[in-house]
Amino acid sequence: EAGVAQSPRYKIIEKRQSVAFWCNPISGHATLYWYQQILGQGPKLLIQFQNNGVVDDSQLPKDRFSAERLKGVDSTLKIQPAKLEDSAVYLCASSRAGGPGNTQYFGPGTRLTVL
Amino acid sequence: GDSVTQMEGPVTLSEEAFLTINCTYTATGYPSLFWYVQYPGEGLQLLLKATKADDKGSNKGFEATYRKETTSFHLEKGSVQVSDSAVYFCALINTNAGKSTFGDGTTLTVKP
Numbered sequence: 001e002a003g004v005a006q007s008p009r010y011k012i013i014e015k016r017q018s019v020a021f022w023c024n025p026i027s028g029h030a031t032l033y034w035y036q037q038i039l040g041q042g043p044k045l046l047i048q049f050q051n052n053g054v055v056d057d058s059q060l061p062k063d064r065f066s067a068e069r070l071k072g073v074d075s076t077l078k079i080q081p082a083k084l085e086d087s088a089v090y091l092c093a094s095s096r097a098g099g100p101g102n103t104q105y106f107g108p109g110t111r112l113t114v115l
Numbered sequence: 116g117d118s119v120t121q122m123e124g125p126v127t128l129s130e131e132a133f134l135t136i137n138c139t140y141t142a143t144g145y146p147s148l149f150w151y152v153q154y155p156g157e158g159l160q161l162l163l164k165a166t167k168a169d170d171k172g173s174n175k176g177f178e179a180t181y182r183k184e185t186t187s188f189h190l191e192k193g194s195v196q197v198s199d200s201a202v203y204f205c206a207l208i209n210t211n212a213g214k215s216t217f218g219d220g221t222t223l224t225v226k227p
Contacts, residue, residue, distance in 0.1 A: 031213075033215065035215075041219050042206075042219045042220050043204075043215075043217045044217070045214060045215050048215075056213075058214075091158075093159075100147035100166065100208040100210045101164075101166045103164065105161075107158060108157075
């Protein structure tokens with residue numbers, strides 16, 4: 001089966017600009033996650049969707065970050081305006097369900113550089 | 116909140132050496148525990164997992180046992196290969212909210 005797809009793979013923007021990332025999860029996976037991975041650190045969960053509803057967004061900086069998952073399939077993560085500290089790899093993952101035993105499958109990530 | 120602490124790296128070993136990467140956690144409830152691996156140039160992938168106390172996860176010669184009494188999930192391999200060179204992440208998913216928490220990763224380099 002096809003894996004989690006993400007685009008773009010790389011993005012360079014200047015601070016205060018806006019940027020959007022796209023994720024297509026594995027077919028049939030109800031749960032979708034967005035993570036931020038800063039260089040040298042582990043992934044940090046930004047938001048978790050179950051179908052098209054938000055399960056957890058406690059670590060999402062809502063003043064500048066937004067995410068949606070229309071129709072419970074694809075998802076977009078947007079940053080506006082971007083700050084220097086947003087430079088990171090943004091990972092999308094999906095799983096069949098959201099329970100603790102469910103394996104998450106990760107996409108290749110989008111590397112964002114904010115100048 | 117939940118947290119995962121991994122031994123700091125980088126770790127450098129010779130081929131066929133024994134590997135241990137320590138991982139301890141703090142969580143409410145009874146989390147599931149995971150080891151993920153990221154090979155150079157590739158995405159994160161699941162290496163092994165354990166969903167309850169005393170469970171042992173194993174894959175590709177790697178093992179880890181869920182120790183509730185010491186809140187640990189140390190990764191071990193009896194004989195590492197050059198191809199095991201990667202970054203290893205310990206993670207938990209909390210049963211209460213299904214929220215994931217990752218450690219900061221340990222870089223392993225295996226030399227021939």
